[in-house]
Amino acid sequence: MVDDELAGVFREELRDLLDSLERGLLDLKAAPQDMGLVNQVFRDLHTVKGSGAMFGFVELAAFIHRFETLFDRVRGGEVPVSAELIRLALAARDEIPGLVDGVADPEGRRDAILAGLGALAEGTAEPAAAVPVATPLVTPLVTGPALLEFRLLGEALGLGARPEVVLAELRAMGAEGIVADLADVPPLDLLEPDQCHIVWRMRLPAAVTEAQVEDVFLFTDAEWKLVRALPEGEGFAFELGEGAGEEAGEEAGAGAGAGGGAVAAPAGAGPLAQVAATPVQAASVLQAVASAVAEGPAVVAAAATIRVPAERLDALMDAVGELVIVEARLTELARQSRDPALMSTAEQITRLAAGLRDATMTMRMVPMRSLVGRFRRLISGLSDNLGKPVSFNVQGEDTELDKTVIEKLADPLVHVLRNAIDHGMETAEERQSSGKPQTGMIELSAEHAGAEVLIRVRDDGRGMDPARIRAKAVAQGIIAPDAVLTEAQVFALVFEPGFSTATEVTELSGRGVGMDVVRRTIESLRGAIEIESTLGSGTSVTLRLPLTLAIIEGLLVEVAGEKYTLPMAMVQEIVALPPDRALPKRTGDFLDIRGRFVPFLRLRGLFDCAGEPGAEQNVVIVATGENRVGIVVDRIVGTNQTVIKQMSKLHAGVRAVSGATILGDGSVALILDVGHLIGLGRGTGPAGFAGMAFAEVAA
Amino acid sequence: MKLAVLQQKEQVTLVTLALGSQTLAISADLLREILDPLPVTRVPGAGAFVPHVVNVRGSVVPLANLKIALGIPDAEADERSRILVLEIPLDGEPALVAIQADAVYEVATIETGAMERLPDTASIWPPEYLIGLYKGADGFVLLPDLPAIFSAQTAQAAAA
Incomplete structure (x- = not known):
């Protein structure tokens, strides 16, 4: 098919592109209105498709083509970014390496993903949806959910109706894929602040009855509609009522002319606050998007770089290492000889060797950023699985470390991050009852300190309880009951083999393997690990690592x-x-x-x-x-x-x-x-x- | 390694060497080089079996004393003593290890049929560290199980 060398180049490129794509999708999940991100994702897809086709990966190119089609529509504002879309897009991204390697797909996963992506893309291809309006989402694999749409009528807002409360109730009933349709929001100068122009659409579980929905709207002057048993393949042709449909159409024309297109604010992706809950907010969202579009795609300056296989760098480093040793020997001999010519030559060699050493070491430095992508994905996935909303902040992504250190750091950091979210973080309810914001915070920071790099994972979770750790360590026979330990020593007990305080073994952690492996890995890198924790307000794990291992x-x-x-x-x-x-x-x-x-x-x-x-x-x-x-x-x-x-x-x-x-x-x-x-x-x-x-x- | 594994081949090439008054044979496949005595560096706290490291052409290589593992009494080192650099699998990865020998005799091809298991009785050597023995010109030649000996040491080191 392709000769191996070319395919190798493609694979190298693909890895970067997939990282960039993943990062783009995850960022988009957090900021669904960011057209710059949508464009970036589109560009990445387009490049993968183009290079894939060029290198003869026909199946890959066909797969990406359909993926790309969807994002083209997102880019055109025809399809909103939603949690479901991101989920499917990430799943599709994960299929790409398999396609390149020719891995078979007996379970039909890829077709299912494509069908899902297709459904999202075509949801708006229905007549009413030549209009850039928001589209409710449906997973093609799930049949029979009820689709609900509602809008607040007349003076409802002025009379004190709270759409966020209504949405919260609906969510409690199991509403998913909540989408706000802003198509009817008028331009700012025509806006009536106490009228709600937003239509919300969502999926409700099949079990939800009309009566339950009626109860939700009991005290709210709203127009709502529940559509059941969606025939498969028919899309989401909501009948908005004739007037509404036409209005939406006109509005859309105007909106598209304005450059940004009317934009749908998906609710599923984030906390309610992100949803444009009132017209005023909606307007500001529109403005924000318009300005983002005006800025245009960020200009990406491609630095002149060259790819070198890692083994060649290692070989170079080895050679430089030998050179430094021989240089020390030469300097010693020159000093003994007292020959001025030899001494001055030795001095020059010393200077050159130092320069070569520094240049070689710089070449081996890799920024933390190369690791962070997979952590974002991990946190995002864990946060969803465990139902613990978490915001993940990264500081100092540009901090550079020797590539060997970076490679070996991935697994320990995954472990520490998992612990932070699985053990450290409370559930949203627990957080609320202890007066913390519902969304937890996990921060990964990296900074230089002398010849060391400090990498810190900090959370604002429940913190570690020294008394509990101590009791556990005594029960497990790690320390004697009468051992006198400082707090730091108590925290260090979690690194002992076989130690675990998790009362329940979860899927992720709590088996007591892990922290000792983390410590061993860090120590094998000539680093150290420290824990600080305040009960009730969080834990901070600091890894101290040498800048270089060479x-x-x-x-x-x-x-x-x-x-x-x-x-x-x-x-x-x-x-x-x-x-x-x-x-x-x-x-x-x-x-x-x-x-x-x-x-x-x-x-x-x-x-x-x-x-x-x-x-x-x-x-x-x-x-x-x-x-x-x-x-x-x-x-x-x-x-x-x-x-x-x-x-x-x-x-x-x-x-x-x-x-x-x-x-x-x-x-x-x-x-x-x-x-x-x-x-x-x-x-x-x-x-x-x-x-x-x-x-x-x-x- | 079991003797049966060794006996799958009819002949093996071995290096024979002296440790104290005992003669040992090591598979020539493991041998990388034989060096004259080198300056050694003591590793504090490393124990008697691998007490030193040496510089072998720019690599820092642990220097082991097999007499400790095999329970062979020490003898005065003389000008015949050598360092053998071997490549041995340690935890599944090949690693350079040096051993001290009081003398190196020869490289010889030996019929594996002549090799025997260690007699169950009357063994003054640890049986888990020996593959077997055979009768040489000047008495019995021991076949040490080097991977087993060094793996036991890494397990002990990791636990420390």
């Missing part, structure tokens, strides 16, 4: 003749160990650093080194965030470029070491895991180790 600036230290490297970015200062502290004492080891007490660890003791320390020892003060710990070493050797090599799985149990590096003389120096050492020093590390550290410090 090369760092290191501080080389010596302890009993052995060399170790500390990440320079975590080193705050170096002080001499006061002579009276040269040997460990019975009481706790603290240093007074400008009036603040900083605990410290002796590497000689911790690493079980032979011999006695010399007369002069140094303390390297390292920090993550607010936590500072001193590390006592014999000697500071200097700073160096540290090419990080992973430790073997055989050494996975050595928590104090996060990696290794090769020095200029060819020997191996271990890279100390500063986060772990700080945990030891502060006694917040894993329970078993904390005791050991204190014993060491006190011994």
Whole structure:
């Protein structure tokens, strides 16, 4: 069919396009009136179709064609954006990779989706709908729902009728796909503020009786109509009554001339407040849309980029890593030779190697944005499934991280986000009764802090209950009943294997696998994870990750003749160990650093080194965030470029070491895991180790 | 690995080496290179079985002491000692691992029919770490089950 290389290029492109499409659809769900988004979705579809056809994916092109047709109508204002439309469009998007890979569709899923999309597109192709009016929606697979439409009559609004209350009642009866038809809304200067010009249409469950509907409108002067047993394929030809139909037609002509077309505000997609509930609001919605249209499609500047297979970047990084090591060796030899020509050449090599290193590392940086798309989808899906309305905010999408870190970060973040919505978030009712807004908030933020990136998932849910976690940990035998733990240590218990406080195992979480895997993954990236939580007002999970996994600036230290490297970015200062502290004492080891007490660890003791320390020892003060710990070493050797090599799985149990590096003389120096050492020093590390550290410090 | 798996082939190529007074044979397929002793770096807290790492052509490779796993008494190292770099599956992924040998003898092709299971009685070696043994020129040659030995170590390390 197509040669593999071309098909590969297409697949690469397709992945980006599908991401963009998904993002566009999800954004559209939140902002259904945004014509810019509709245009973007249309463009993406069009590109997929075009490239698909070009590369010979005929079936794909045919599938997209029908998908695209629908969006063409949306673009023309003929079909409103609704929750149902977004749902089907996302389902259709998910079929695209299968079509490209030639995966069969025995269940007829694709046909069903296309039929659904077709029904949406053609709903307005009926006579009355040459008019750009809103269309009620129907799922073709469901038969027999009753369709209801109503409008408030005459002075109803002026007399205090509240359409939002009526809609809420209808929704409680099971109304779905609520659509507001704004076709009759007159231009602003002709608008009568106390008249309602909106017609609402919706689907009601088949079980709803006329009498029930009548009850809803008992105190409201409204005209309503319930249509049942819609014959299949007939569309949604609501009979609006002759006058109404004609009026709508005229209105439509005027509206279309105005550029934006009359726009339907779907209600299903969002909270009621989004529905234009009064004519005044409706008018402002129309204006907003008109201005959005006037702005036109955003000009997308295509930067000149080149696609490179990830393996080639990895190979380049490896080569640069070797170069940095050899360069260190060369510098060492040049210094020993004292040959000025050789020394100056070595200096130039050093400079070039540093430039090459920086350029290579920059190439490997990927913005967080590449991950966020799938999170939006996840949150949106979970929010719907669990019936917990949630708004998802993302801050700092442009924050860049090494691609390896980004790749490995996806799963842990999915887990943390799931927990936030599944465990952390209350239901809308619970939120209301505790005085919070019904819609919960989940925020994902990313920011640089020194040589680290902080990624934070914050929710305004129910928070974590230290007492409950503690009780659970005792019940599960993770801690002893009389264990004395700080709040931070209690929260850290959720990372213990087998820990789960969920009283019920839900489909999503609560099996107690997961948080320990999250911690392990983050630690394998030389990162750390922290939890802060306030009962009743929310939880914040912070991931601290190194900017890069490849090369760092290191501080080389010596302890009993052995060399170790500390990440320079975590080193705050170096002080001499006061002579009276040269040997460990019975009481706790603290240093007074400008009036603040900083605990410290002796590497000689911790690493079980032979011999006695010399007369002069140094303390390297390292920090993550607010936590500072001193590390006592014999000697500071200097700073160096540290090419990080992973430790073997055989050494996975050595928590104090996060990696290794090769020095200029060819020997191996271990890279100390500063986060772990700080945990030891502060006694917040894993329970078993904390005791050991204190014993060491006190011994 | 079971002896039966090894015996699916009629012949296997092995490298024989000395650990203390014991002779061992390792499948030549696993062997990447044999090196003269290198400067080693101690890994604090790593335990006696894999106490060090070494630099093998720019890779940091763990250096294991099989005497610990197999319960072979230590002997004085001399100028014959070598480091063998092996590629062994660890948790399903190939990984470089170095082992210390007090001497490396030869690469030999051995009839698998001559190999036997470890006798159930009178075994001073841990049976779970040995595939079997065969009779060589100067006594019995042990066939260590390296994947089993190293997998046990990774499981222990992960649990720590």
